[in-house]
Amino acid sequence: MKVYVSVDMEGISGIMLREQLFRGEALYEEARRLLTLEVNAVTEALVEAGATQIIVKDAHGSGYNLLTELLHPAAEYAMGATRIENRFPGLTSDFAAALLIGYHAMGGTREAVRDHTMSSSGWQSVQLNGKMIGEIGMDALLFGLQGVPVCFVSGDDKTCKEAVEQLGHVSVYATKTATGRHSALIKPPVRSHAELKEAVKAAVKNVSAHYQPYALPGPYEMTMRFLHTEQADSRRYDNVHSERIDGVTARYRHESLTDLLAMVFS
Numbered sequence: 001m002k003v004y005v006s007v008d009m010e011g012i013s014g015i016m017l018r019e020q021l022f023r024g025e026a027l028y029e030e031a032r033r034l035l036t037l038e039v040n041a042v043t044e045a046l047v048e049a050g051a052t053q054i055i056v057k058d059a060h061g062s063g064y065n066l067l068t069e070l071l072h073p074a075a076e077y078a079m080g081a082t083r084i085e086n087r088f089p090g091l092t093s094d095f096a097a098a099l100l101i102g103y104h105a106m107g108g109t110r111e112a113v114r115d116h117t118m119s120s121s122g123w124q125s126v127q128l129n130g131k132m133i134g135e136i137g138m139d140a141l142l143f144g145l146q147g148v149p150v151c152f153v154s155g156d157d158k159t160c161k162e163a164v165e166q167l168g169h170v171s172v173y174a175t176k177t178a179t180g181r182h183s184a185l186i187k188p189p190v191r192s193h194a195e196l197k198e199a200v201k202a203a204v205k206n207v208s209a210h211y212q213p214y215a216l217p218g219p220y221e222m223t224m225r226f227l228h229t230e231q232a233d234s235r236r237y238d239n240v241h242s243e244r245i246d247g248v249t250a251r252y253r254h255e256s257l258t259d260l261l262a263m264v265f266s
Helices: 028-048 135-145 157-167 189-203 229-233 257-265
Strands: 002-007 053-058 076-078 097-103 123-128 150-156 171-180 183-186 220-226 242-246 249-254
Touching (some): 002 028, 028 097, 097 157, 135 150, 150 189, 157 171, 171 189, 220 229
Parallel strands (some): 002 053, 002 097, 097 150
Antiparallel strands (some): 123 220, 242 249
């Protein structure tokens, strides 16, 4: 059984502050350790569940946040920045399942830790074919293009709620109960890791019988609401695949999902 794991930071146990998420900030090194230990717990669970190959993608910011010297030896790690069209290096259609670990709720979600969609400084919200979507939905669609189902999502309670609403049948684990953008009722990481391991093992049992790849038929239309007019000003619009709707809103269209995402998030 081959399993792909995509890992963000905002939903990791014990992480909730801006200072934990950016290189050079006072608490970043502490957060890297929390991230690495949580990834190791997930990897260990997958090994115990019978995984024969595990790829873990560092999907936060620069893509270089994991403490490499502490990583579990049973997995391979995709690190470094990648373009959206190659977001998951090494992913092929023979992977049985994907897991989204440490994810966060989409931009605009009330009382969610560090809610945003791809960027916390670039835009407020994103819609795909008329419906709000966050990174959970977009990444599940990218996995779905390869026929790989997302079977498990972890993050704060708002993240878990979004995952179920977006994907339908998916297993979730809440690492904390969010009470604001930078506050939460947390569990000690050692407790979260133990619970997370059991949740992961349960989720990947008989994957093919319980989960389906997430798919949305094209053509695709994405609407992006920016934070400021100057951000919309900086974009190019051809009035065929892209157009400006108002001061802070742009709309993009394409037959291909990967081409659409590359156009929007490049």
